[in-house]
Amino acid sequence: MLPKGTLVLGGAASGKSEWAENLLISSGLQLVYLATGRIEDDETNERVAAHKKRRDSRWTTVETPLELGPSLAKLDPSTPVLVDCATMWLSNQMMAEADLEAAQIRLLEALRGCPAPWVMVTNEVGHGIVPDNRLARRFREAQGRLNIALAAEADLAVMVIAGLPQVLKGELP
Template structure:
């Protein structure tokens, strides 16, 4: 497994399930770094469903804002699933962080992480142009982040309708 793998896809494309299968096949202890924040009941339900689907044999770390710090705490013998870069970027954008600096910090942390990492991220650029400036800025920032992650990754997979399409590298 490459040091860094990226799994991209749209909403409900099957990207998280595919990423979980990638991580599960390694034989290493699995660490799930969750970036979601539960702002309402519907999001709490989504988080609970993801947690139940994974099962109890994952170590979960919550990192809605300081993903680089969480990556630094991962043991070398583990394998990491970050789900997802899109929610992390949303959290940092809403916190009015310097997104270019945050992305650079994340890329550095991913390279320094002692364990292999699989990052799930949404591909949001295939839809219509959003009607407001905030949504357009988010779409653009997400596209830039995905490009940076894909550039660094040894494996990049797009998941469409549950089907993986390898864009870079080879599946293990």
């Protein structure tokens, strides 16, 4: 049985999305994929296409770049959801010049109210060097705060490194 909330962290290209997908597939249920990314160039288009290729007919994909709450609220309790990913969601919020604190509060409230088990994928951005520009530093700090808040909400937190899961909180189902 899946935990109510799962956070899957990792670096870029660490295998976190694929690991999260496989966790949900193991439930044997129909699944929802909330995609937060926006395709703005060929490279992103290729990455999105690779993600889509992994998903079969068990998945229903909903594109939700900014407001996840309405999509999370209307889920059936028996339909687990993968949100991929919090990093793109945060980036979209910053590009829209949203109030990040208010957006984060809405996201956390939506996860608390979500009737279905949820899995949130996010990037761990705090292991590198201090960025050389103000916007990148602001993003790194906001991502760190968001990850801390998401981990607090999650029953299970897993760091994926080189495709290998390291449990930080809770127990794997």
